[in-house]
Amino acid sequence: MPTTDKPRFSNVIFDLDGTLLDTLADLADSCNHVCASHGWPTHDYSAYCYFVGNGAAKLVERAIPESVRGTQLGQKALDEFLVYYEQHKADKTCPYAGMPELVDKLKQAGVNVAVLTNKPDAAAGPVMEQYYPGMFRLVQGGLPGVPLKPDPAPVHKLLERMGARKENTLFVGDSNVDIQTARNSGLAGCGVLWGFRSRQELEGEGADYIAATPGDLLNIILGA
Numbered sequence: 001m002p003t004t005d006k007p008r009f010s011n012v013i014f015d016l017d018g019t020l021l022d023t024l025a026d027l028a029d030s031c032n033h034v035c036a037s038h039g040w041p042t043h044d045y046s047a048y049c050y051f052v053g054n055g056a057a058k059l060v061e062r063a064i065p066e067s068v069r070g071t072q073l074g075q076k077a078l079d080e081f082l083v084y085y086e087q088h089k090a091d092k093t094c095p096y097a098g099m100p101e102l103v104d105k106l107k108q109a110g111v112n113v114a115v116l117t118n119k120p121d122a123a124a125g126p127v128m129e130q131y132y133p134g135m136f137r138l139v140q141g142g143l144p145g146v147p148l149k150p151d152p153a154p155v156h157k158l159l160e161r162m163g164a165r166k167e168n169t170l171f172v173g174d175s176n177v178d179i180q181t182a183r184n185s186g187l188a189g190c191g192v193l194w195g196f197r198s199r200q201e202l203e204g205e206g207a208d209y210i211a212a213t214p215g216d217l218l219n220i221i222l223g224a
Contacts, residue, residue, distance in 0.1 A: 007111050008223030009188070011164035013155065015173030016117035016124065017052055018195030020099055021131055024048055025092035030085040031063040034077050040065050049196040053177040055118040055148050056082060086123075095131050096194050098214035103135050105218060114138040116158050116171075116181075118148045138162060150180035155187065170221060172211075179205040190220055 017023045024045060031051070032042040043051070043063060051062040060078045061069050068074045106113055115136050117124050124141030140158045147153050159169065171182035174195025179202060182189025190209040191202030202210060211217035218224070 007106075007109055007221055009111065009168055009170040009221050011112045011114075011159075011162055011169040012106060012221055013158060013162075013169060013171050013187075014113065014115050015149075015171075015175075015178045016115055016119060016128070018174035018197070019172060019178075019192055020095065020103075020115065021093055021127070022096055023089075023093045024052065024196060026085065026089050027052055027059065029091070030081055030088055031060060033084050034060070034080045035063060037080070038064075038073075038077065052196060053118070053175045055142060056085075056120070089123075089127065090130065093127075093131070096214070100132060100135070102214040102218055103132060106221060107135070109222060111221060112162055112164060114158055114162055115140065116149065116154060117141050118177075150177050150184050152181070152185040155181060155185035159185075170209075172217065174202075176201050176205045179207045182208075190217065192217060 014020050028045050028048040031048070035042050051059050057078055060081050061074065064074060064077050068077070103113055113136060115124065115128055119141045121141035121143050125139045128136055128139045138158065138161055140154060142148055143154070146157060159166065166186045169187050170190055171178060171185065171187045172190045172192060173179065174192050175197045179189045179191055183206060188208045190211055191207035193199055193210065193212045199210060209220045211220055
């Protein structure tokens with residue numbers, strides 16, 4: 001791919017779950033395993049599309065009965081989820097079709113790419129290296145003392161690590177949390193339609209761009 005034309009965005013920050021990796025089934029199965037082990041109701045995958053996006057603690061909180069949220073039993077459920085998910089996080093997870101190729105094309109065009117996720121930082125790097133080996137120099141997850149998305153703090157930290165400016169950076173994600181993150185951080189935001197949420201949600205949240213396919217996303221980034 002020619003690299004003489006300057007891309008519309010020189011830097012791109014990707015969300016992970018629902019954007020680069022289809023992780024829904026493993027997250028849902030892990031939560032449902034915990035719920036079933038306590039005799040609590042389990043949930044369809046469609047429900048988990050709206051449970052995910054704000055980190056593991058919020059995911060489990062949404063999945064367990066309201067009566068145990070904020071209790072010691074609720075904390076135990078979170079701990080059990082983290083152990084089970086660590087053992088089963090690769091059972092069904094896979095990259096979205098066309099996304100590894102997209103990232104490769106962006107790098108060939110000189111675009112600086114990074115990942116920002118609410119997954120714990122210690123888990124984020126290894127899972128990205130498993131499915132996108134050698135493709136992302138910077139993968140930032142949840143860090144101690146740093147708020148999660150949609151707070152702008154983790155974005156500002158990542159921009160500093162990237163040596164990137166807000167004006168030429170695009171934030172790409174599949175949920176309202178990601179579009180809120182972009183807006184809160186002063187970045188342009190692109191919603192993708194192959195993840196966990198709908199066009200209506202992304203447009204309603206004020207996404208600057210909508211990509212229905214990886215090809216759409218490539219054109220948005222490069223300004224084609």
